[in-house]
Amino acid sequence: MSTSSYFSMVDSTSDLHVVETRPLMSPALIHRDLPLDKASSGVVSTTRNKIQSILHGNDPRILVIVGPCSVHDVDAAIEYANRLAPLRERYSQKLEIVMRVYFEKPRTTVGWKGLINDPHLDNSYDINTGLRKARGLLLDLAKAGMPAATELLDPVVPQYIADLISWTAIGARTTESQTHREMASGLSMPVGYKNGTDGTATIAINAMQAASKPHHFLGINHDGHASIVSTTGNPNGHLVLRGGKNGTNYHLDAINLIADELAQFNMPGKVMVDCSHGNSNKDFRRQSEVLKDVAAQIRGGSKNLMGVMIESHLVEGNQKLNSDLSKLTYGQSVTDACINFSTTEILLEELAESVK
Numbered sequence: 001m002s003t004s005s006y007f008s009m010v011d012s013t014s015d016l017h018v019v020e021t022r023p024l025m026s027p028a029l030i031h032r033d034l035p036l037d038k039a040s041s042g043v044v045s046t047t048r049n050k051i052q053s054i055l056h057g058n059d060p061r062i063l064v065i066v067g068p069c070s071v072h073d074v075d076a077a078i079e080y081a082n083r084l085a086p087l088r089e090r091y092s093q094k095l096e097i098v099m100r101v102y103f104e105k106p107r108t109t110v111g112w113k114g115l116i117n118d119p120h121l122d123n124s125y126d127i128n129t130g131l132r133k134a135r136g137l138l139l140d141l142a143k144a145g146m147p148a149a150t151e152l153l154d155p156v157v158p159q160y161i162a163d164l165i166s167w168t169a170i171g172a173r174t175t176e177s178q179t180h181r182e183m184a185s186g187l188s189m190p191v192g193y194k195n196g197t198d199g200t201a202t203i204a205i206n207a208m209q210a211a212s213k214p215h216h217f218l219g220i221n222h223d224g225h226a227s228i229v230s231t232t233g234n235p236n237g238h239l240v241l242r243g244g245k246n247g248t249n250y251h252l253d254a255i256n257l258i259a260d261e262l263a264q265f266n267m268p269g270k271v272m273v274d275c276s277h278g279n280s281n282k283d284f285r286r287q288s289e290v291l292k293d294v295a296a297q298i299r300g301g302s303k304n305l306m307g308v309m310i311e312s313h314l315v316e317g318n319q320k321l322n323s324d325l326s327k328l329t330y331g332q333s334v335t336d337a338c339i340n341f342s343t344t345e346i347l348l349e350e351l352a353e354s355v356k
Protein backbone atom coordinates (compact mmCIF):
# COMPACT_ATOMS: atom_id res chain seq x y z
CA MET A 1 0.00 0.00 0.00
CA SER A 2 1.39 3.43 -0.89
CA THR A 3 1.98 5.96 1.91
CA SER A 4 -0.67 8.35 0.51
CA SER A 5 -3.37 5.67 0.37
CA TYR A 6 -2.41 4.56 3.93
CA PHE A 7 -2.85 8.14 5.21
CA SER A 8 -6.18 8.55 3.39
CA MET A 9 -7.50 5.59 5.47
CA VAL A 10 -6.59 6.93 8.93
CA ASP A 11 -8.02 9.89 10.78
CA SER A 12 -5.56 12.74 11.19
CA THR A 13 -4.70 12.93 14.90
CA SER A 14 -1.86 15.43 15.04
CA ASP A 15 -1.28 19.12 14.33
CA LEU A 16 -5.03 19.72 14.52
CA HIS A 17 -4.43 23.15 16.03
CA VAL A 18 -1.17 23.99 14.28
CA VAL A 19 -1.38 26.57 11.51
CA GLU A 20 2.22 26.46 10.31
CA THR A 21 5.79 25.82 11.38
CA ARG A 22 8.57 28.09 10.15
CA PRO A 23 12.34 27.46 10.21
CA LEU A 24 14.17 28.83 13.23
CA MET A 25 17.75 30.01 12.74
CA SER A 26 20.28 27.90 14.61
CA PRO A 27 22.11 29.39 17.60
CA ALA A 28 25.38 28.82 15.67
CA LEU A 29 24.21 31.03 12.81
CA ILE A 30 23.26 33.92 15.10
CA HIS A 31 26.48 33.54 17.12
CA ARG A 32 28.47 33.60 13.86
CA ASP A 33 26.93 36.96 12.92
CA LEU A 34 27.02 38.38 16.46
CA PRO A 35 30.00 36.68 18.16
CA LEU A 36 30.99 37.05 21.77
CA ASP A 37 34.16 39.20 21.93
CA LYS A 38 36.88 39.18 24.56
CA ALA A 39 35.78 42.37 26.32
CA SER A 40 32.13 41.24 26.56
CA SER A 41 33.01 37.78 27.86
CA GLY A 42 35.17 39.52 30.47
CA VAL A 43 32.23 41.66 31.64
CA VAL A 44 29.97 38.59 31.90
CA SER A 45 32.43 36.32 33.74
CA THR A 46 33.60 39.03 36.14
CA THR A 47 30.03 39.98 37.01
CA ARG A 48 28.95 36.35 37.48
CA ASN A 49 31.90 35.81 39.84
CA LYS A 50 31.04 38.91 41.84
CA ILE A 51 27.39 37.83 42.15
CA GLN A 52 28.50 34.37 43.31
CA SER A 53 30.71 35.98 45.96
CA ILE A 54 27.82 38.15 47.17
CA LEU A 55 25.52 35.11 47.25
CA HIS A 56 27.96 32.97 49.22
CA GLY A 57 28.73 35.74 51.74
CA ASN A 58 32.26 36.51 50.50
CA ASP A 59 31.41 40.03 49.30
CA PRO A 60 29.34 42.28 51.59
CA ARG A 61 27.89 44.36 48.76
CA ILE A 62 24.28 44.21 47.54
CA LEU A 63 23.33 43.02 44.05
CA VAL A 64 20.89 45.37 42.32
CA ILE A 65 18.90 44.21 39.29
CA VAL A 66 17.40 47.42 37.94
CA GLY A 67 15.81 48.37 34.64
CA PRO A 68 12.67 48.21 32.54
CA CYS A 69 10.00 45.58 33.08
CA SER A 70 10.60 44.64 29.44
CA VAL A 71 12.63 45.92 26.51
CA HIS A 72 10.40 46.94 23.60
CA ASP A 73 12.63 49.64 22.13
CA VAL A 74 16.35 48.93 21.81
CA ASP A 75 17.30 52.64 21.58
CA ALA A 76 15.53 53.43 24.85
CA ALA A 77 17.28 50.45 26.49
CA ILE A 78 20.65 51.81 25.36
CA GLU A 79 19.81 55.28 26.64
CA TYR A 80 18.77 53.72 29.96
CA ALA A 81 22.11 51.84 30.15
CA ASN A 82 24.04 55.04 29.40
CA ARG A 83 22.30 56.75 32.32
CA LEU A 84 22.77 53.76 34.63
CA ALA A 85 26.50 53.36 33.88
CA PRO A 86 27.72 56.32 36.00
CA LEU A 87 25.61 55.11 38.96
CA ARG A 88 27.06 51.62 38.60
CA GLU A 89 30.52 53.18 38.79
CA ARG A 90 29.69 55.65 41.60
CA TYR A 91 28.28 53.01 43.97
CA SER A 92 30.57 50.13 42.99
CA GLN A 93 32.07 49.89 46.50
CA LYS A 94 28.60 49.20 47.93
CA LEU A 95 26.43 47.86 45.12
CA GLU A 96 26.84 45.51 42.16
CA ILE A 97 24.43 47.13 39.71
CA VAL A 98 23.27 44.94 36.81
CA MET A 99 20.74 46.14 34.23
CA ARG A 100 17.40 44.34 33.96
CA VAL A 101 17.16 43.44 30.26
CA TYR A 102 14.00 41.34 29.92
CA PHE A 103 13.10 39.95 26.49
CA GLU A 104 10.55 37.28 27.47
CA LYS A 105 7.32 38.05 29.36
CA PRO A 106 5.28 35.30 31.01
CA ARG A 107 1.66 36.48 30.86
CA THR A 108 -1.10 35.78 33.37
CA THR A 109 -3.42 35.06 30.44
CA VAL A 110 -2.44 36.64 27.12
CA GLY A 111 -0.60 39.76 25.96
CA TRP A 112 2.61 40.83 24.21
CA LYS A 113 5.20 38.18 25.12
CA GLY A 114 8.30 40.27 24.65
CA LEU A 115 10.85 41.39 22.08
CA ILE A 116 12.02 37.89 21.14
CA ASN A 117 8.49 36.62 20.49
CA ASP A 118 7.19 39.70 18.66
CA PRO A 119 10.02 42.17 17.94
CA HIS A 120 7.95 44.45 15.68
CA LEU A 121 5.13 44.68 18.29
CA ASP A 122 2.58 44.00 15.58
CA ASN A 123 1.68 40.31 16.02
CA SER A 124 4.01 39.27 13.19
CA TYR A 125 6.02 37.00 15.56
CA ASP A 126 9.28 37.44 13.64
CA ILE A 127 11.19 35.37 16.21
CA ASN A 128 14.39 35.09 14.14
CA THR A 129 14.64 38.89 14.16
CA GLY A 130 13.68 38.95 17.85
CA LEU A 131 16.60 36.67 18.74
CA ARG A 132 19.00 38.80 16.67
CA LYS A 133 17.76 42.03 18.23
CA ALA A 134 18.08 40.57 21.74
CA ARG A 135 21.61 39.28 21.14
CA GLY A 136 22.63 42.51 19.39
CA LEU A 137 21.47 44.62 22.34
CA LEU A 138 23.18 42.36 24.88
CA LEU A 139 26.42 42.62 22.92
CA ASP A 140 26.19 46.42 22.72
CA LEU A 141 25.56 46.60 26.47
CA ALA A 142 28.41 44.24 27.33
CA LYS A 143 30.80 46.11 25.01
CA ALA A 144 29.90 49.28 26.90
CA GLY A 145 30.66 47.48 30.19
CA MET A 146 27.05 47.06 31.33
CA PRO A 147 26.20 43.55 32.60
CA ALA A 148 22.69 42.21 31.93
CA ALA A 149 20.11 40.23 33.89
CA THR A 150 17.10 38.55 32.33
CA GLU A 151 14.29 36.06 32.86
CA LEU A 152 14.70 32.87 30.80
CA LEU A 153 11.32 31.49 29.85
CA ASP A 154 11.47 29.43 26.65
CA PRO A 155 13.97 26.61 27.25
CA VAL A 156 15.34 26.96 23.70
CA VAL A 157 16.33 30.63 24.14
CA PRO A 158 19.45 30.20 26.36
CA GLN A 159 21.40 28.72 23.44
CA TYR A 160 21.01 32.08 21.66
CA ILE A 161 21.76 34.60 24.40
CA ALA A 162 22.84 33.02 27.71
CA ASP A 163 26.57 33.60 27.09
CA LEU A 164 25.82 37.34 27.48
CA ILE A 165 23.74 37.09 30.66
CA SER A 166 25.22 37.60 34.14
CA TRP A 167 22.13 36.74 36.25
CA THR A 168 18.89 34.96 35.41
CA ALA A 169 15.45 34.81 36.99
CA ILE A 170 13.09 31.88 36.88
CA GLY A 171 9.74 33.62 37.20
CA ALA A 172 6.87 33.18 39.63
CA ARG A 173 4.81 31.41 36.98
CA THR A 174 7.53 28.87 36.11
CA THR A 175 9.46 28.18 39.33
CA GLU A 176 7.37 25.06 39.90
CA SER A 177 7.92 23.77 36.35
CA GLN A 178 10.25 20.79 35.92
CA THR A 179 11.27 22.06 32.48
CA HIS A 180 12.55 25.33 33.96
CA ARG A 181 14.33 23.60 36.83
CA GLU A 182 16.08 21.35 34.29
CA MET A 183 17.04 24.35 32.19
CA ALA A 184 18.38 26.18 35.29
CA SER A 185 20.47 23.12 36.22
CA GLY A 186 22.55 23.71 33.09
CA LEU A 187 22.79 27.51 33.14
CA SER A 188 26.24 29.01 33.64
CA MET A 189 25.18 32.05 35.65
CA PRO A 190 23.65 32.49 39.14
CA VAL A 191 19.87 32.02 39.09
CA GLY A 192 17.17 33.62 41.25
CA TYR A 193 13.97 31.59 41.76
CA LYS A 194 10.88 33.68 42.45
CA ASN A 195 8.28 32.62 44.96
CA GLY A 196 4.94 31.64 43.37
CA THR A 197 2.27 34.17 42.45
CA ASP A 198 0.33 33.06 45.55
CA GLY A 199 3.33 34.05 47.69
CA THR A 200 4.49 30.49 48.46
CA ALA A 201 8.27 30.33 48.92
CA THR A 202 8.37 26.53 49.25
CA ILE A 203 8.16 25.98 45.48
CA ALA A 204 11.19 28.22 45.00
CA ILE A 205 13.12 26.34 47.69
CA ASN A 206 12.19 23.08 45.91
CA ALA A 207 13.36 24.64 42.62
CA MET A 208 16.73 25.61 44.14
CA GLN A 209 17.23 22.04 45.31
CA ALA A 210 16.09 20.45 42.04
CA ALA A 211 18.19 22.74 39.85
CA SER A 212 21.31 22.16 41.94
CA LYS A 213 21.25 18.48 40.86
CA PRO A 214 22.20 16.89 37.50
CA HIS A 215 19.41 16.37 34.94
CA HIS A 216 18.92 14.75 31.52
CA PHE A 217 16.28 16.30 29.27
CA LEU A 218 15.27 17.33 25.77
CA GLY A 219 16.74 20.45 24.23
CA ILE A 220 18.68 21.77 21.25
CA ASN A 221 22.41 21.98 20.66
CA HIS A 222 24.42 24.86 19.21
CA ASP A 223 23.56 23.76 15.67
CA GLY A 224 19.86 23.73 16.51
CA HIS A 225 19.56 19.92 16.44
CA ALA A 226 17.15 18.22 18.83
CA SER A 227 19.37 16.81 21.58
CA ILE A 228 19.46 15.00 24.90
CA VAL A 229 21.03 17.51 27.26
CA SER A 230 22.87 16.32 30.40
CA THR A 231 23.76 18.86 33.09
CA THR A 232 25.84 19.00 36.30
CA GLY A 233 23.38 21.10 38.35
CA ASN A 234 23.68 24.79 39.16
CA PRO A 235 25.21 25.51 42.60
CA ASN A 236 24.47 29.26 42.44
CA GLY A 237 20.74 29.48 43.11
CA HIS A 238 18.89 31.77 45.50
CA LEU A 239 15.40 32.88 46.39
CA VAL A 240 13.72 36.03 45.08
CA LEU A 241 10.88 37.25 47.30
CA ARG A 242 8.32 39.04 45.12
CA GLY A 243 5.25 38.91 47.37
CA GLY A 244 2.02 37.41 46.12
CA LYS A 245 -1.75 37.45 46.04
CA ASN A 246 -1.87 37.10 49.82
CA GLY A 247 0.45 39.99 50.58
CA THR A 248 4.06 41.06 50.75
CA ASN A 249 7.12 39.15 51.97
CA TYR A 250 9.86 41.79 52.19
CA HIS A 251 9.55 42.65 55.90
CA LEU A 252 12.21 41.54 58.38
CA ASP A 253 9.95 38.92 60.00
CA ALA A 254 9.02 37.31 56.67
CA ILE A 255 12.67 37.23 55.56
CA ASN A 256 13.87 35.76 58.87
CA LEU A 257 11.24 33.01 58.63
CA ILE A 258 12.27 32.12 55.09
CA ALA A 259 15.97 32.22 56.00
CA ASP A 260 15.23 29.65 58.75
CA GLU A 261 13.36 27.48 56.24
CA LEU A 262 16.32 27.68 53.83
CA ALA A 263 18.75 26.76 56.63
CA GLN A 264 16.74 23.57 57.32
CA PHE A 265 17.50 22.49 53.77
CA ASN A 266 21.15 23.60 53.96
CA MET A 267 20.48 26.20 51.27
CA PRO A 268 22.06 29.69 51.19
CA GLY A 269 19.98 31.89 53.51
CA LYS A 270 20.63 35.07 51.55
CA VAL A 271 17.68 36.27 49.49
CA MET A 272 16.84 38.98 46.98
CA VAL A 273 13.81 41.22 47.45
CA ASP A 274 11.85 42.16 44.33
CA CYS A 275 10.46 45.62 45.15
CA SER A 276 7.82 45.28 42.41
CA HIS A 277 5.12 42.69 41.57
CA GLY A 278 3.35 41.27 44.66
CA ASN A 279 5.54 43.36 46.99
CA SER A 280 4.30 46.63 45.47
CA ASN A 281 0.84 45.27 44.73
CA LYS A 282 1.70 46.32 41.15
CA ASP A 283 1.66 50.02 42.16
CA PHE A 284 5.03 51.30 40.92
CA ARG A 285 5.12 54.08 43.53
CA ARG A 286 5.20 51.50 46.31
CA GLN A 287 8.57 50.17 45.11
CA SER A 288 10.17 53.12 46.98
CA GLU A 289 8.48 52.01 50.22
CA VAL A 290 9.79 48.46 49.79
CA LEU A 291 13.30 49.62 48.92
CA LYS A 292 13.41 51.92 51.96
CA ASP A 293 12.35 49.03 54.21
CA VAL A 294 15.06 46.81 52.75
CA ALA A 295 17.67 49.58 53.14
CA ALA A 296 16.64 49.92 56.82
CA GLN A 297 17.11 46.16 57.30
CA ILE A 298 20.60 46.35 55.76
CA ARG A 299 21.45 49.38 57.90
CA GLY A 300 20.26 47.37 60.89
CA GLY A 301 22.84 44.66 60.10
CA SER A 302 20.65 42.01 58.40
CA LYS A 303 22.79 39.23 56.96
CA ASN A 304 19.92 37.61 55.07
CA LEU A 305 19.77 40.02 52.13
CA MET A 306 21.93 39.68 49.04
CA GLY A 307 20.05 41.79 46.54
CA VAL A 308 17.11 43.81 45.32
CA MET A 309 15.20 44.05 42.07
CA ILE A 310 13.66 47.34 40.87
CA GLU A 311 11.46 47.91 37.81
CA SER A 312 12.56 51.29 36.45
CA HIS A 313 12.52 53.06 33.09
CA LEU A 314 13.25 56.52 31.68
CA VAL A 315 9.60 57.60 32.13
CA GLU A 316 7.42 56.45 35.03
CA GLY A 317 4.22 54.38 34.71
CA ASN A 318 3.25 52.26 31.75
CA GLN A 319 1.25 52.50 28.54
CA LYS A 320 -0.96 50.18 26.54
CA LEU A 321 0.34 48.74 23.30
CA ASN A 322 -1.92 49.64 20.39
CA SER A 323 -1.67 49.34 16.64
CA ASP A 324 -0.34 52.89 16.16
CA LEU A 325 3.22 52.46 17.41
CA SER A 326 4.09 56.08 16.54
CA LYS A 327 1.91 57.13 19.49
CA LEU A 328 4.02 55.26 22.06
CA THR A 329 5.76 57.42 24.67
CA TYR A 330 9.53 56.98 24.34
CA GLY A 331 11.13 55.31 27.37
CA GLN A 332 7.90 54.16 29.03
CA SER A 333 7.09 50.51 29.80
CA VAL A 334 4.51 48.61 27.73
CA THR A 335 4.25 45.90 30.41
CA ASP A 336 4.34 46.56 34.19
CA ALA A 337 4.53 50.15 35.41
CA CYS A 338 8.03 51.35 36.39
CA ILE A 339 9.51 54.16 38.48
CA ASN A 340 11.31 56.87 36.50
CA PHE A 341 15.04 57.47 36.32
CA SER A 342 15.27 60.30 38.84
CA THR A 343 13.43 58.22 41.48
CA THR A 344 15.79 55.36 40.64
CA GLU A 345 18.79 57.63 41.33
CA ILE A 346 17.40 58.61 44.73
CA LEU A 347 16.69 54.98 45.69
CA LEU A 348 20.12 53.73 44.62
CA GLU A 349 21.77 56.46 46.69
CA GLU A 350 19.70 55.49 49.75
CA LEU A 351 20.49 51.80 49.25
CA ALA A 352 24.22 52.47 48.82
CA GLU A 353 24.25 54.54 52.03
CA SER A 354 22.73 51.65 53.95
CA VAL A 355 25.60 49.27 53.07
CA LYS A 356 28.47 49.52 55.54
Ligand SMILES: O=C[C@H](O)[C@H](O)COP(=O)(O)O
Binds near residue numbers: 109
Ligand atom coordinates in the same frame (compact mmCIF):
# COMPACT_ATOMS: atom_id res chain seq x y z
O1 LIG B 1 6.44 41.60 35.08
C1 LIG B 1 5.62 41.31 34.29
C2 LIG B 1 4.26 40.90 34.58
O2 LIG B 1 3.95 41.04 35.92
C3 LIG B 1 4.03 39.49 34.15
O3 LIG B 1 4.60 39.32 32.90
C4 LIG B 1 2.54 39.21 34.11
O4 LIG B 1 1.92 40.20 33.43
P1 LIG B 1 0.35 40.20 33.13
O5 LIG B 1 -0.35 39.84 34.40
O6 LIG B 1 0.10 41.60 32.68
O7 LIG B 1 0.11 39.21 32.04
Ligand SMILES: C=C(OP(=O)(O)O)C(=O)O
Binds near residue numbers: 102106151170274277
Ligand atom coordinates in the same frame (compact mmCIF):
# COMPACT_ATOMS: atom_id res chain seq x y z
C1 LIG C 1 7.28 38.48 35.37
C2 LIG C 1 8.08 38.97 36.30
O1 LIG C 1 8.04 38.72 37.60
P1 LIG C 1 7.22 37.59 38.37
O2 LIG C 1 7.67 36.30 37.78
O3 LIG C 1 7.65 37.79 39.76
O4 LIG C 1 5.77 37.87 38.15
C3 LIG C 1 9.13 39.95 35.95
O5 LIG C 1 10.01 40.21 36.79
O6 LIG C 1 9.07 40.45 34.84
